[in-house]
Amino acid sequence: MRRPQTHIRLNLRSFGGVFARMSCTLVGTSGAQVPLEDGRAVILGRGPETGVADKKCSRHQVKVVACYADQDVVVTQLGPNPCFLDGEKLSRGQSGKLSHGGTLYLVNQNHPFKLHYSLSSNGRGSNSAQKGLKAADKTKGEREGKESPSSPTPKRSIRDFFSTSPTKSSKRRLGPEKGHSEAKRQRREEEGPDGQMKEEEEDEEERLAEEKLRQLQELAEKSSEKSNSSQPSSSSSSSKPCLKSSWEQIGNLMIYTAAGVRGSDKIAGFDIDGCIITTKSGKVFPTAPDDWKILYPEIQPKLASLLKKGYKVVFFTNQMGIAKGKLRPEVFKSKVEDILVTLKLPVQVFVAAGPGIYRKPVTGMWNHLCDKANDGVTVDKKESLFVGDAAGRPENWAPGKKKKDFSCSDRLLALNIGLQFYTPEEYFLGWKRAPYSLPDFDPRKLDSNARLYDPPSASLTSIKTEVIVAVGFPASGKSTFFHTHIIPKGYVYVNRDTLGSWQNCVSACERALKEGRSVAVDNTNPDPESRKRYVDVAKAAGVPCRCFQFSATLEQAKHNNRFREMAPSDTKHAKVNDMVFHSYKKHFVAPALSEGFSEILQIHFVPNFKDSQSETLYRQFSEG
Structure with missing residues (x-):
């Protein structure tokens, strides 16, 4: 009441x-x-x-x-x-x-x-x-009239954002706060000249949030009172509104459901940073917990309009700083609550607080929303949408020397799910579609029935004693390939991860050859120097040495690395640091027969999935 x-x-x-x-x-x-x-x-x-x-x-x-x-x-x-x-x-x-x-x-x-x-x-x-x-x-x-969801939002052109100085743009406020003017005047009279606040401090104070719990609880009460008289359109399926704001955590996933949120078959998803808010300081990253402001004045009425049409508004954000210890979860939770109080709208918020299946562009947050956090209402992807600023746009994608997008993760999330995608400028301001580019490696196009190796006339194994030396990026499929096709044929498996050093690998290779057994060396071996060690051992034993070059690119190997992190597997793989990938690329020299190899085979990465769930996960873009 x-x-x-x-x-x-x-x-x-x-x-x-x-x-x-x-x-x-x-x-x-x-x-x-x-x-x-x-x-x-x-x-x-x-x-x-x-x-x-x-x-x-x-x-x-x-x-x-x-x-x-x-x-x-x-x-x-x-x-x-x-x-x-x-x-x-x-x-x-x-x-x-x-x-x-x-x-x-x-x-x-x-x-x-x-x-x-x-x-x-x-x-x-x-x-x-x-x-x-x-x-x-x-x-x-006046305020309620201006915040009405049915109020038209004027379309703004690109010029509106570059005709004024950055200083003037930064002082644009979300809406009038005339109701505080009388209280301010009275306080100035009581305090006297020495107690007067600077105008900048007044602006800052007016933007600060009101008491979060009370505001959100009032939203829930209003939603309950109006649920019978102002139901969403008949085309939308929805549930009763949530009456109490709450946080919950599942692994690296944090979920905030504000009072007044209701399940719906239509989801309007939004990124937070760079889409709903930006920094007041103008810095790329916030300098303090309160260094934020609503990005555009059009945002609040647009979101309110979506709610009126029966959409459920949901924010999805990656916050890796929490997992790295650079951002305390309690501080970010407080920030989320302050943002929603400022918007004065019931919104559900999903926070990926670390790596794994919940981190955009992987669809873990979306899947959890649909399966467990939408009051049992089935989501219609055709009626849903996603808006985000990580869209793969190039340098100068709009007038004003716009910077290149830091990633493409928001667009890729929408692509993974199958949602209509917009940038904040396209959705809130009506700008034309900006150019963009997708990652070079597209996991959707990888053929599970492709040829495994070239030349096709070659044989993977030999009845005579030999040494096989692998060359390829970490996570390019070497271990899986050897354990599937080579080791079952009696080859001794030599790997630096298990033996600890290349010296131990060379010693193990020598022992196996003395026993008359063939050897498969599963290391990255990017340059002639690292490969020569095994060529020399084979030459000393009087046996041939072949090279298996794994053709997976850097982008594909990184994708495989992220997939191994997320997918449950009986084979445990240590996560590979980006520095290791780039070190391999820096030192890589293509193998040649002149190094002493009797044959060089090109081994292609052909995925083999144990179930449809693993394949669905692998086929998703995993990084923007």
Whole structure:
């Protein structure tokens, strides 16, 4: 239910007909005072606002959100060094509550700020309060009107984004916040000239999120109230809305389902970074947890329109920094919640927090959504879509010296699933389709019935004692090939991964030849020097030495490496670092008969899948 307007907007309370205005302030021992509005997040740390110059205190040390109803403040630690709530220590990403009269120590039990809640009388039915209420009602109506999903979104051209300076573009706001103007004016009068905030700080404050749980819960209540009167179109199948926001984790997959989300047969998927948000700082990567802003003003009304049409809006994002320890999951969770509060829309968010089947462009996140996180509603891929900025676009794909896309993972995800794909500029702004390119290696085109080797007249094995030396990228299929076609014929298997050094491999080769047994050397052997060791051993034993050159390209070998990571297998393969691939490429010299080989065979990678699930996974693009 909607709360009384006096509680929502001006925090006025009636005592015998006299209205009292509640205020909340953090007061430092140096005299610094930080006013906190109800439900509005404020970032505090080192700087003029707090008077703290201690470099152990981050500029974005804590996020504080006041709750006037409970007369407390929720404090979230953002900086690397701990803060304290009275005697309770917070670590990065953790949150705690500070009650009236309690003390927040910004960093390491230093720089205390005491929390004060107070009531100030404004008189019976004062004109200022009445004007404030009218202004709040008017602003509320204006804001709701502007955020209506049915409001048309004007089409913008490419020129709109290059006719103004970057500075002006960066100050474009999502929408008007006129409802705070009266409160600001009153606060300036109370604080005096010394307490006035700079205009930049005001803009920053207005963009900060409101209290997340309350906002999202209200979304759920509104969705429930309107579920009977404003059902989605009959062409869309949907379920009841989720009533409570929640996080869950399955392995490297983190899922946030906001209050108000409902299952649907139509999914509108979006990447987050570079698609829904960008950095306020202008840097490629965010410099702080709050270094973000909504990318385009058109985004919120467009998403709202999709929800009205019966779509389920879902964000899919790769966050490898979590697995690498560079990004704390609690900090990213808080960021996700802040983004949704700013959008004021019920959205489900999937986060691939590490490598594997959930990382785009592999379809693990999408599959989990369809199978387990859509309230049992079957998804219609023909009616669904995906939008992302990792689209494989080249340098200068649009006017203004646009940079080359860092990858093609978003477009490839849509291709793997079979969804219609758009870039943010195409979908939100109506720009023309930009040029793009796909990876050189396309796993969909690999033929399982292709010829295994050339020349076809050659024989893979010999009845006479011999040495076979492999040449090829890591993950080019050498081990599988040898264990399938060569080792069962009685050849001794020599491999550096198991024997530890090339010297041990040479010794094992010599021992086998003395016993009259043939040898298969399964190493990469990129250059003549590495191959000569085995040619010389074979020559000393008086037996021929053949070369099996594996023809898989660098891109195909990398794809095989990623597939081995994801697919369950009885054969365990260690993950190969990119440096190893590029080292092989750098040192590679094509083998020649002049090195002492009696024959050179070209071995082609022909996949053999144990089941349809493995083949489906292999046929997906695995990197953008």
